Amino acid sequence: MALGFLGAGNMGEAMIRGLLSAKLRSPEQVVVYDAAPGRGEDLRRRFGVVAARSVEDLLGSCDTVVVAVKPQVLPSVLSGISRDAARGKTFVSIVAGAKIALFEKALGEGAKVVRSMPNTPVLVGMGSTGIYFPPVVDAATRQEVLALFSSLGTVAEMPREELLDAVTALSGSGPAYAFLFIEALADGAVRAGMGRAEASLLAASTLEGAARMVRETGKHPAELKDMVMSPGGTTAAGVAALERGAFRATVMDAVLSAWQRCRELSG
Template identity: 60%
Template sequence: MKGLGFIGAGNMGEAMIRGILAAKLIPPREVVVLDVRPERGKELGKNFGVSVARGMADLFRKCDTIVFAVKPQGVRDVLRQVPAGTAKGKLFLSIAAGVPTRVFLSALGEGASVVRAMPNTPAQVGMGCTGLFFARGVSREKKAWVRKIFSSFGEVGEFSREELLDVVTALSGSGPAYAFLFIEAMADGAVRAGMGREEAVRLAAATVEGAARMVRVT
């Protein structure tokens, strides 16, 4: 499949690009980004060597796989900008929380393959956790490609019921914030007992990371 496009290039989009390129799934120039902030595209081009689309039509012409990495409230506006007749045969990945696949299928029309994904913020350090739901009609080949993309920056779980992606959002999407708070509370206690802040945070984070590893292997 030629070209991997990103509509939206925020923190999660960048995390995905970093993982994909680190895994050498696709050459940097075949990753194409389009963001409402022109300077953001230039920044990613400079940092990663990716291409910057001149517009929606340019991105669709160059890419067979397209990631909707925009905020949920912006999805419908972006879908209205998709050039008519260009979606057939392409693979679309949405990481917009809470937006069901039917929204994309209705807007993109027959022949579009749609996948809903929910990655989380640790993807930014290569330790993400992503839930996947494949809408009907996604081929075996395309499913394998999607798994490679999201496995490049962490763990992947697949679900046959789309409503479970909302559970993933609550569990692994929001979960890191609770872990951050727990680590901060542990470190605060150590600081009050006389330990330096930097050392306290390092030990608290390592403790949680080690405990998580024990859960995985026992």
């Protein structure tokens, strides 16, 4: 059976492009339905996926459906799905703040629900996804969903559903924080006289390389920082400037603010 996408905004499209690039699915094995006029046809034209005519058409074609709609419209979307149509299907939610109980109440016990939070770097096969599986989800479904997201990058399984709110605040929103940092790094170099293109290239590759060092060396970020920061050197001066601006506290506040907003969305 094909893999369905109920909703195909920026995150849904990023997942579709990532899946096709990873060759986990062929275009004809991906079915999309989006309520926005012409959106499904646009994705069909650009990627070769199948554009469903309705939610019922989508569910009739797919055993597993990624729910990628906005949190504000989710209740109305779920109310339009009959329990008969949902029975036996697996719904993989990527909706920020949407609790599994909301799906279960609307879809009935016959549907399996998994909650996840990927991020936009799935587009380039470097996504970060947190997943929570309720105890009722069987091993085969777990393996299928893990394979889906593993093809798009890093996957971390959460032991409790409420931790998905923290995942949303950290890795779900995190690319935006990283993009701001890359932009600021480049702006600093431009201020020092470097060209914009070269500054942006070096800023992005610097962040990518630093992240890979954390993952591949297994060292604490503070230890890796100390390897760069020579006594009385340029890095020490730069780090001091960041600390004067409360850099770490500001980033922590950003994650906490996003977490609180996610909890508000979940009611």
